[in-house]
Every structure is written in C-alpha cells, then in structure tokens.
Amino acid sequence: MAVNDIAMEEATVEPKEIPSIFKNRNFLLLWGAALLSSFGISFFLFSQSWYVVNVLGLEASLGILYIAVSIPRVLFMIISGTVADRYSKTKIMFLSDFIRGLLLIGLVAWFLFGGITLWTFVTFAFFFGILDAFFWAAESAVIPSIVHKENLTRGNSVIQMTNQTSFILAPMLAGIIIAFGNYEVVFATTAVMLIIASSLIFLMRVPEGKDEDGEEKEFWETFKEGLLYVKQSRVLLIIVLTTVFLNLFLVGPMTMGLPLFVKNILDGTSVDFSLLEAGLAGGMLVGSVVIGVLNLKKNRCKVALLSLIFTGIAFAGLSFTTEIWMSILALGIFGISLSVTNIPFIAFVQSLIEEKMLGRVMGLISLASMGLIPVSYLLTSGVLALGISIDHIMAVVGTLVSLYAAFIYLKFKELREID
Numbered sequence: 001m002a003v004n005d006i007a008m009e010e011a012t013v014e015p016k017e018i019p020s021i022f023k024n025r026n027f028l029l030l031w032g033a034a035l036l037s038s039f040g041i042s043f044f045l046f047s048q049s050w051y052v053v054n055v056l057g058l059e060a061s062l063g064i065l066y067i068a069v070s071i072p073r074v075l076f077m078i079i080s081g082t083v084a085d086r087y088s089k090t091k092i093m094f095l096s097d098f099i100r101g102l103l104l105i106g107l108v109a110w111f112l113f114g115g116i117t118l119w120t121f122v123t124f125a126f127f128f129g130i131l132d133a134f135f136w137a138a139e140s141a142v143i144p145s146i147v148h149k150e151n152l153t154r155g156n157s158v159i160q161m162t163n164q165t166s167f168i169l170a171p172m173l174a175g176i177i178i179a180f181g182n183y184e185v186v187f188a189t190t191a192v193m194l195i196i197a198s199s200l201i202f203l204m205r206v207p208e209g210k211d212e213d214g215e216e217k218e219f220w221e222t223f224k225e226g227l228l229y230v231k232q233s234r235v236l237l238i239i240v241l242t243t244v245f246l247n248l249f250l251v252g253p254m255t256m257g258l259p260l261f262v263k264n265i266l267d268g269t270s271v272d273f274s275l276l277e278a279g280l281a282g283g284m285l286v287g288s289v290v291i292g293v294l295n296l297k298k299n300r301c302k303v304a305l306l307s308l309i310f311t312g313i314a315f316a317g318l319s320f321t322t323e324i325w326m327s328i329l330a331l332g333i334f335g336i337s338l339s340v341t342n343i344p345f346i347a348f349v350q351s352l353i354e355e356k357m358l359g360r361v362m363g364l365i366s367l368a369s370m371g372l373i374p375v376s377y378l379l380t381s382g383v384l385a386l387g388i389s390i391d392h393i394m395a396v397v398g399t400l401v402s403l404y405a406a407f408i409y410l411k412f413k414e415l416r417e418i419d
Contacts, residue, residue, distance in 0.1 A: 042170030081363015226360025283335020316398025
C-alpha cells in the first residue's frame with residue numbers, strides 16, 4: 001500500500017537515514033498548533049463550565065452544555081473523514097481554529113455588552129462541537145503526510161503528550177486568570193491562542209494526495225468507499241470494534257464514576273477528586289513519553305493488546321482501593337496503560353492505510369471513539385439507578401475489558417504478529 005513518505009525541506013538525506021521529527025519544519029508547526037489548540041479548547045471548556053456553575057448558579061444544567069458540544073461533534077464525525085480526504089487537510093485545520101478564534105472574539109464582545117446566559121454558551125458549544133469534528137479527522141490524517149512512517153509512533157506520542165499536558169495545566173492556568181482577571185480576559189486569551197494556532201497551520205506546506213484514477217467522485221460515493229475499505233480489512237475492522245468496545249464500557253464508568261467513587265467509596269473531597277484526575281492525566285502523560293522514547297516500529301498491535309489487558313486490570317484494581325494514594329496509583333497505572341494502548345494502534349493504522357483513504361479511516365475511528373460516549377453515560381446511569389454501586393461497576397467493566405483484550409490477542413493471530 002502506498003504510504004506518503006515525508007518530503008524534507010531542510011536537507012537531502014541518505015536513503016537509510018530517518019530524519020528526526022524535531023528537525024521537521026511541518027511537524028514542528030503542527031506541534032505548536034496542537035499545543036495552542038489543546039490549551040485553547042481546555043481553557044474554553046473549563047471557563048464556560050465554571051461560569052455556568054459559579055456565576056449563573058446552574059449546576060444542574062451542565063449536562064446541557066456537554067450535550068450541546070458532543071452531539072454535533074459525533075454527527076459531523078460521520079462525514080469529517082470524507083471531507084478530509086477530498087479537500088486540503090491543512091486548510092480544514094486552519095479554518096477550524098481560525099473560526100473558533102473568531103467565535104471567541106464574538107463571545108468576548110458579548111460579555112462586554114452584557115446578556116450572557118446559559119443558552120449563549122450552548123450556542124457556542126454547538127459550533128465548537130462541529131469544528132472539533134473536522135479538526136480531529138484532519139489532524140489524524142495529516143500526520144502520516146509529514147512524518148516518516150518509521151517515526152509515526154514517536155510523532156503521535158508527542159501530539160498525545162501535548163494534549164495530556166494541556167488537560168493538566170490548562171484548567172489551573174484558566175482558574176488563575178479568572179481569579180486575578182475576569183472571564184473576558186480568559187476567553188480573549190483563548191481566542192489569541194486559536195488564531196496563532198491557525199497561523200502556524202497556514203505556514204505548513206503539505207503535498208495533497210490525489211486519486212490515482214484522477215476522477216472526481218460524488219461525496220457519498222467517497223464516503224461509502226471508506227466504509228467498504230474498513231469492512232474488507234479484518235485487521236482494521238477488529239481495531240474499530242475494539243475502539244467501540246472500549247468507549248462503550250470504559251468512558252461512562254470512568255468519567256461519571258470517578259466523582260461518585262471519591263464521594264461514596266473514599267469519602268473524599270473535591271481536592272481528592274482533583275488529585276485522582278491529576279493521577280490519571282499524569283499516567284497518560286508518562287505513557288505518552290515512554291512510547292515516544294521507545295518509538296515502536298514493530299509489533300505495535302501486540303504491545304497495544306497486551307497493554308489493554310493491563311488497562312482493564314488497573315481499572316478493576318481501582319475499585320478495590322480504599323485510600324487516596326492507592327486510587328491515585330491505580331489510576332496512574334491505568335493512564336500509562338491507556339496511552340501505551342492508544343498510540344501504537346493509531347500509528348499502526350496510519351502506517352497501514354493508503355494516503356487517499358486516511359481521512360475516512362481515521363474519521364471512522366474517531367467516530368467509534370466518540371460516538372458511543374453518550375450511550376456509555378446512559379448505560380452507566382441505568383446501572384447506577386438499579387442500585388449497583390460504582391465500585392462494583394468498575395470491577396466488572398475492568399474485568400470485561402481485560403477478557404476482551406485477551407480474547408482478541410489469542411484469537412486473531414494476524415493482529416498480534418503484524419508489524
């Protein structure tokens with residue numbers, strides 16, 4: 001299969017020499033844009049949630065905000081990969097960040113003139129959700145176009161590490177800005193971040209792939225071609241189904257269950273909850289760094305599946321913890337294992353897929369990642385409503401994930417042996 005090798009701008013190298021991603025101008029620009037974008041989005045999500053809770057006093061309405069951003073994100077993910085394959089990926093990313101920056105400038109103006117309500121944030125969250133869908137599909141698909149296939153694991157780990165760092169630091173920085181400034185300042189700062197990020201993307205020079213037959217296909221024909229492509233590849237189909245399984249069973253119990261676990265099982269406070277979240281994010285950050293240093297080039301699926309077994313074990317182990325430090329340790333191991341699972345899988349898929357199909361395949365994987373999250377929340381809520389405690393849910397879910405990963409590892413030989 002054709003995978004786009006990088007066209008280095010700095011120098012001509014020996015055929016066997018693989019240039020460092022940190023000497024790759026396009027990757028450095030993408031890295032800077034990813035840093036600013038992830039910090040900007042984290043700023044926005046934290047600040048709007050805190051405003052709704054602290055200023056508007058509408059704690060019970062936070063769910064409306066999450067729905068407003070998640071539903072359009074999921075719906076547009078269905079087509080975002082096809083759009084990324086048909087049009088310039090860098091232009092899509094540029095427009096996504098630039099428009100979000102303009103939206104936030106509009107929000108700042110709205111603050112200055114007054115009249116901010118819950119529905120103000122719902123409207124902005126809705127448009128952010130749409131733009132998120134297109135940005136993520138294009139970002140995942142553009143990496144193989146600028147990074148040599150031997151460095152895909154390292155490149156993805158750097159981007160993931162950047163995202164995890166933003167999840168840890170951005171809320172703290174946003175909180176400091178709000179405390180010593182005001183909401184106008186934090187949203188204006190976010191707008192500046194996103195506009196600078198769009199400028200960095202604009203400076204990227206990525207050759208756009210073209211269909212080999214040179215024919216322009218109808219949009220839905222292109223979309224169906226992507227579905228058929230995944231369906232015909234057993235390896236890709238297993239990876240997509242694994243992504244579906246993980247998000248259906250893990251996200252709800254982890255996201256909804258963690259505060260319940262702190263309150264009902266550990267008898268902890270909001271500070272304890274923040275420590276557990278920091279432990280999870282820190283573990284994911286460590287996992288990203290480790291994978292980046294190792295830069296796996298072979299047996300990536302084997303490593304990912306074995307790590308997925310440990311992911312389930314760590315999550316089940318969390319349910320048995322009774323002290324804060326034990327919970328932080330379990331979540332740290334869980335976070336490390338999660339990164340060691342996700343990054344090799346992504347790098348493997350990017351190295352396997354034809355360039356002209358990358359957007360559609362990565363879009364489908366993103367859809368599988370995000371699409372069932374609301375269903376996972378619903379299932380978790382339903383099980384909790386039956387009177388089953390969160391620690392029991394975590395224990396069962398973690399065990400199921402480990403058993404599933406072990407089954408896939410033993411049953412599908414081609415997945416664990418493929419490079």
